[in-house]
Amino acid sequence: MGSYIIRRILISVPLLLTISFLTFVLINLSPLDPAEVVLQAQGVPQITEELLEQTKEEFGMDKPFILRYFDWLIASLQLDFGDSYINGKPVWSLIGPAFLNTFKLTLVSSVAVIFMSILLGVICALKEGKMIDKSVRGVSFFLTAMPSYWLASIMIWYVSVKLDLLPTSGMESYKSYILPVIVITINYAGIYFRNVRTSMLNNLNEDYVLYGRASGLSEIKITMHVLRNSLQVAISIFGMSIPIIMGSTVVIENVFAWPGLGNLSVKAILSRDFPIIQAYVLILAAAFVLFNTISDIINVAMNPKLRNDL
Numbered sequence: 001m002g003s004y005i006i007r008r009i010l011i012s013v014p015l016l017l018t019i020s021f022l023t024f025v026l027i028n029l030s031p032l033d034p035a036e037v038v039l040q041a042q043g044v045p046q047i048t049e050e051l052l053e054q055t056k057e058e059f060g061m062d063k064p065f066i067l068r069y070f071d072w073l074i075a076s077l078q079l080d081f082g083d084s085y086i087n088g089k090p091v092w093s094l095i096g097p098a099f100l101n102t103f104k105l106t107l108v109s110s111v112a113v114i115f116m117s118i119l120l121g122v123i124c125a126l127k128e129g130k131m132i133d134k135s136v137r138g139v140s141f142f143l144t145a146m147p148s149y150w151l152a153s154i155m156i157w158y159v160s161v162k163l164d165l166l167p168t169s170g171m172e173s174y175k176s177y178i179l180p181v182i183v184i185t186i187n188y189a190g191i192y193f194r195n196v197r198t199s200m201l202n203n204l205n206e207d208y209v210l211y212g213r214a215s216g217l218s219e220i221k222i223t224m225h226v227l228r229n230s231l232q233v234a235i236s237i238f239g240m241s242i243p244i245i246m247g248s249t250v251v252i253e254n255v256f257a258w259p260g261l262g263n264l265s266v267k268a269i270l271s272r273d274f275p276i277i278q279a280y281v282l283i284l285a286a287a288f289v290l291f292n293t294i295s296d297i298i299n300v301a302m303n304p305k306l307r308n309d310l
Contacts, residue, residue, distance in 0.1 A: 004300055012289050019285040020076070024069045027274050034061050037272050041085035072278075081279035091275045095264065099283065101171060102253070102260035106246040108177055109184040113245070114238050116189035121196025122227060128201060140190035148248075152183045152255040169257035180256050184245060195237050199230035232299060239295025243287040 028034070035055040039047050056062045059082075060071060075082065081091035120140075124133045143151075159179060160168040167176050203209070203226045212222045250262035257263070261280060268276035 005297055008293050008296055012293050016286060016289055017073075019289075020073055020282055021069065023278055023281045023285070024072060027278050028065070034274070035059070037274065038085045041271055041273060076279070076282060081282075082275040084276060085273045086271055091279050095261065095276060095279050095283070098259060098261045098264040101258065102246060102249055102262065105177065105180060105184075105249060105253075105258060105260060106242060109181045109188075109245050110238075110242045112181050112185040113188045113192060113241060116185055117192035117196055117234075117238075118227075118231075120189065120193035121200060121230075122223070124193070124197045125200030125204065126223070137194070140193065143186050144190035146186075148183055148187050149251050149255055151186065152179070152252060155179050155183060156255070171259055176256075176258075180249075180252050180258060183252060184249070187248075188241060188245065192234070192237060192241065196230060196234050199234060200226060203229050235299050236292075236295045239291050239298065240288070243284065243291050246287055247284050 035052045036047060038055050038059065039051060044051065053062075060068060063071070072082070079092050081095070083090055084094060120136055124136050127133045156168050156179065160166050166178055167173075170176055209222055209226060212225070246261070249258070249260060250266060252258065253260045253262035254266055261283070264276065265280045267273075268280070
């Protein structure tokens with residue numbers, strides 16, 4: 001088990017290095033001169049050659065590309081992503097609080113998504129082909145087909161404006177979480193519960209279920225055993241749901257004016273604030289690799305067959 005964990009971590013390192021290099025390359029593929037982008041972002045009225053040279057020297061843009069990449073990578077490992085082109089503040093001082101706000105929303109939403117996915121998946125599997133199974137699947141297809149921004153707008157208009165029950169935007173109290181979490185849960189639970197349902201149905205047809213019933217085990221014990229085996233398949237899906245939700249909160253955060261990474265990244269893209277964009281992409285990529293590694297390790301810990309193959 002320990003050797004597998006070390007091997008998975010070692011595999012993740014070159015993957016993260018590759019992602020960081022591609023991130024740096026893509027940002028630097030802009031047709032505009034990076035120094036010119038900095039001066040435009042700072043609102044300089046007249047850009048001269050002297051200002052361009054001075055800016056390049058100040059930001060280290062006069063160095064060879066590979067040296068700039070390694071300088072940026074080493075600094076990023078220390079959470080130093082440089083300074084914002086717009087206000088000159090350290091990127092981490094801007095992206096750190098935004099990341100924390102996004103992580104809070106992601107964590108609460110992920111718990112809601114996983115709970116609803118398991119609950120609906122178990123109910124639909126146990127009631128396969130019956131009215132409740134068909135109804136839940138039909139409603140989930142309809143709701144997941146709705147664009148998240150449209151669903152969020154409808155929820156704001158009806159719940160916040162018409163009924164005046166919840167805040168329309170911001171992060172004032174626990175009530176501010178309710179509408180964004182509901183929208184995210186509707187979008188993702190409707191997808192993930194079908195994976196739980198399929199896995200449950202496959203396990204319900206296994207011989208051990210028949211033997212359990214023949215041995216007189218209660219349906220609750222059999223269901224719990226089937227659920228445990230079914231979740232081994234769903235662990236990877238649920239593990240990856242966290243970074244997926246984190247990356248997809250861009251729309252939700254902008255609709256609900258949530259002060260998170262998505263909101264910050266959109267503003268950075270519109271103003272061409274490249275250091276913030278680089279940090280945002282790198283953080284999301286690291287989250288995907290991290291949670292993928294964690295889900296693989298959990299799968300190995302839960303499945304003795306995988307453990308014996310190491």
